[in-house]
Amino acid sequence: MRILRINTRTQEYAFEELGEYASLGGRALTSRVVNKEVPADCHALSAENKLVFASGVLACTNAANSGRVSVGAKSPLTGGIKESNSGGQFANQMGKMELQAIILEDKPEDDADFTNIFISKDEVKFSSASNIVGMHNYPAQEKLQEEFGKKAVTCLCGPAGEHCMQAATIQFSDPEGLPTRSAGRGGMGAVLGSKKVKSIILDPEVKGKAVMGDEEGFKAARKEWTDILRSHPVTSQGLPAYGTAILVNIINEAGALPTKNFRDGRFENASKISGETMADTITKREGKVSHGCHTGCIIQCSQVYNDKNGKMLTTGFEYETIWGFGAHLLIDDLDLIATMDRTCDEIGMDTIEMASALAMAMEGGLIAWGDGPAALEFLRKVGTGDPVGRILGNGAGFTAAAFGVDRIPTVKNQAMPAYDPRAVKGVGVTYATTPMGADHTAGYAVCQNVLKCGGDVDGHDKEGNVEVSKNLQIATAAVDSLGLCLFVAFAVLDDERGVPCMAKLVSGLLGSEYSVDDVVNLGVGALQDELDFNRRAGFTDKDDQLPRWFTEEALPPHNVKWDFSNEELQKAKV
Secondary structure, three states: OEEEEEEOOOOOEEEEEOHHHOOOOHHHHHHHHHHHHOOOOOOOOOOOOOEEEEEOOOOOOOOOOOOOEEEEEEOOOOOOEEEEEEOOOHHHHHHHOOEEEEEEEOOOOOOOOOEEEEEOOOOEEEEEOOOOOOOOHHHHHHHHHHHHOOOOEEEEEOHHHHOOOOOEOEEEOOOOOOOOEEEOOOOHHHHHHHOOEEEEEEOOOOOOOOOOOOHHHHHHHHHHHHHHHHHOHHHHHHHHHHHHHHHHHHHHHOOOOOEOOOOEOOOOOHHHHOHHHHHHHHHHOOOEEEEOOOOOOOOOEEEEEEOOOOOEEEEOOOHHHHHHHOHHHOOOOHHHHHHHHHHHHHHOEOHHHHHHHHHHHHHOOOOOOOOHHHHHHHHOOOOOOOHHHHHHOOHHHHHHHHOOOOOOOEEOOEEOOOOOOOOOHHHHHHHHHOOOOOOHHHOOOHHHHHHOOOOOOOOOOOOOHHHHHHHHHHHHHHHHHHOOOOOHHHHHHHOOOHHHHHHHHHHHHHOOOOOHHHHHHHHHHHHHHHHHHHHHHOOOHHHOOOOOHHHHOOEOOOOEOOOOOHHHHHHHOO
């Protein structure tokens, strides 16, 4: 495996051996490179920042659900380190090309044109992207396919990224070649845009195959791994049938569904936007209830959602998106929410951040609560140069400041996702202490607090939640580093074979012993790099806390408050 370094100003490139980065992949690799090579006090849009695309340790294999890609840089949204994780075909193709990482360095002059970067086995070619600059991602992808072939594996900078918006995503192509999979959080699209890169295309003709150190051992581990995932009811039944939107009714019933900008834990119209309603709608319109975000996915939690005329509207219609454009804003029209999801994919925007930005616009009186058509109209302004669009595209904190709002659900300037931390306290600890800013995926204690996977920890009480968040943050960093889908955790937490099997997969790949401790240390190392970077960037313990109003307002219907001290929260760090 190799590293490809590309200077975006001079258009020089070099394929390098892994060297000191050997044995790392995914998040462990992006965070190590950023911590080691990027000045922590640099401006995130400056030439000093680097954008790192890393395939997971197992991405070069055919292990189930091993095709996730990590994107890392200093975040223009949080000002700290960031790893944003995505599905799509990019990581698998990187594995076939023997690329563990692609590192974009430097930046062109401000008046430089946007470029496309085509990467083949041992060669990189640059071409003008002037014909697709300003385009939405779907038509831009069609143009790229005309030029580079229908099977081209791509990542795209949308209009929001071109404008260096802090909520901008990077969009990766899925198995159907559509730009639907997002490295969504932290503004990675803005970093790509700052380097004047419109797209990266991986040559689909490269068909390399990993050489296994112990092929028989890997095959045995892969079979066991598949059995683990197919034996658990969440990964084999719940997610394939309803996607992550299965959580709408579950979290609503638990009194933890943030409604009207975290004023209530239940949304009276939750059933209208639930996973059950979504699946029923998809079936009636002949879409796809189960769909994989990358080749090798056996969980199939994505879906294809058609409009009323049977035409594909969006895919990867996730719980957080449905919550954000739904209960968070008091909108209960699933078709409208799907249209907002598609709009974010087209422009290249993080749905969680944009939903909270719209909530700030509603708090500020620009849009009425529940006015879905107006919210969609505002969303479409992002990436156009419209002043309101430029405000919204920089996220919830920026929008709140622009419109004089003080009820801002952010940590480290990143918007909170779809679980109220007062009722799911394990997730609240994660929001507060992860180096990433408010991020449920960094330590998904919903498992223990609500779903009772991997244990039973009361989400309304402090006891046990610091420890569970810490352990999950380590485990999640390890999963991200291996390139595995986060949702394998549901099965792994309930099956004692899970983590040992992950270690056996790596052992089979390397042909040498890789232990459970090695898996854990991969996660610990990533977190240590991230915490070190943030410390040098100026973050202190005081930044590891939720907004004050969570401690003052009791959340209906259970009337729970946030009640952790800064001293207690520091125990969640490695």
